[in-house]
Amino acid sequence: MQIVARERELSFRFGMLCGGYKKELDPDVTSDLNVGVEAAVKIGTKETYRVLEFAKLAGVTVRALHHYDRLGLLKPKQRSSSGYRLYSNRDFGRLEQIAVLKFLGMPLKQIRTLLEKETKLGEALRRQQKVLAEKRRQIDQAMAAISNAQTSFEATGEPDWNLFRYVIQEIEMQNNMDWSKRYYSPEAQAKVDERKKLWSPELQERVSRDWAALFADIDASLSEDPAGAKAQALAARWKSLVGEFTGGDPAIQEGLNKMWSDKQNWPAPAQRNYHIKPEITEFIMKAMKAGK
Numbered sequence: 344m345q346i347v348a349r350e351r352e353l354s355f356r357f358g359m360l361c362g363g364y365k366k367e368l369d370p371d372v373t374s375d376l377n378v379g380v381e382a383a384v385k386i387g388t389k390e391t392y393r394v395l396e397f398a399k400l401a402g403v404t405v406r407a408l409h410h411y412d413r414l415g416l417l418k419p420k421q422r423s424s425s426g427y428r429l430y431s432n433r434d435f436g437r438l439e440q441i442a443v444l445k446f447l448g449m450p451l452k453q454i455r456t457l458l459e460k461e462t463k464l465g466e467a468l469r470r471q472q473k474v475l476a477e478k479r480r481q482i483d484q485a486m487a488a489i490s491n492a493q494t495s496f497e498a499t500g501e502p503d504w505n506l507f508r509y510v511i512q513e514i515e516m517q518n519n520m521d522w523s524k525r526y527y528s529p530e531a532q533a534k535v536d537e538r539k540k541l542w543s544p545e546l547q548e549r550v551s552r553d554w555a556a557l558f559a560d561i562d563a564s565l566s567e568d569p570a571g572a573k574a575q576a577l578a579a580r581w582k583s584l585v586g587e588f589t590g591g592d593p594a595i596q597e598g599l600n601k602m603w604s605d606k607q608n609w610p611a612p613a614q615r616n617y618h619i620k621p622e623i624t625e626f627i628m629k630a631m632k633a634g635k
Contacts, residue, residue: 390431390432391429392430393428394409394427394428394430397430397434400435401435408428411451414452415455416441416451416455419434440458444457447471448471448474448475449471473536477536484543484547488544491544522609526601526605527598531595532598534595538588538590553580558619560580564577565622565623569632569633570630570634574626574629574633575630575633578627581627585599
């Protein structure tokens with residue numbers, strides 16, 4: 344029996360790594376992948392387990408099992424005559440599947456869908472790989488910003504608060520990186536992700552300076568005629584800076600427009616970091632309309 348259990352455990356782990364989903368195993372483990380061979384050896388000695396017993400064997404809490412049950416992720420098929428949940432050997436496999444996908448950063452609701460429609464697992468894993476790659480890129484940028492701030496401090500003995508402000512912005516962007524994606528179509532988001540590869544801390548610093556200078560110039564020109572030469576020059580600078588983000592792509596521009604029109608629903612850090620005076624926005628919109 345122990346040999347069979349060990350073979351089941353190793354077969355599932357190899358299958359998960361190679362992308363071969365073995366439906367008859369339907370595995371499941373703990374949130375930190377600690378069930379291992381020892382737990383697999385323990386199962387098989389009984390047909391069913393009460394919730395506390397199952398939790399101890401699997402290395403998870405009873406509370407977690409109840410949560411998974413409510414979400415429909417891991418619902419025991421049986422109940423005792425007293426109404427208690429009864430878990431089976433098959434549920435150990437299901438728990439490990441949940442643990443593996445959770446470890447990859449997938450939300451529990453998505454995991455439920457994936458386990459119900461196993462044919463979409465490969466597509467979901469590829470999508471999650473892109474998400475993790477983007478997180479790594481964001482972390483690299485934050486680390487580069489911290490390194491620049493540290494180098495500046497060691498060279499001068501004085502903190503460069505502009506660099507520290509940029510560090511905070513990078514970390515907040517990392518913490519809130521997913522919020523803007525809902526405004527872009529999948530195709531547009533893929534293009535945005537490609538363009539982000541061209542970004543660097545130095546480029547971000549230059550672009551931030553250019554936007555700050557443009558805002559100041561517009562603020563000083565609010566009394567100008569939006570159709571006049573000065574206002575049109577300001578509008579051209581605005582379009583040029585936007586173009587550095589969109590690359591002139593209409594799909595990206597459409598998502599960007601949706602995002603800015605929904606600014607009241609942005610996360611608080613984004614609203615603080617990207618606040619533009621309403622008078623500036625109103626003036627530049629009039630200038631662009633007059634220039635058409």
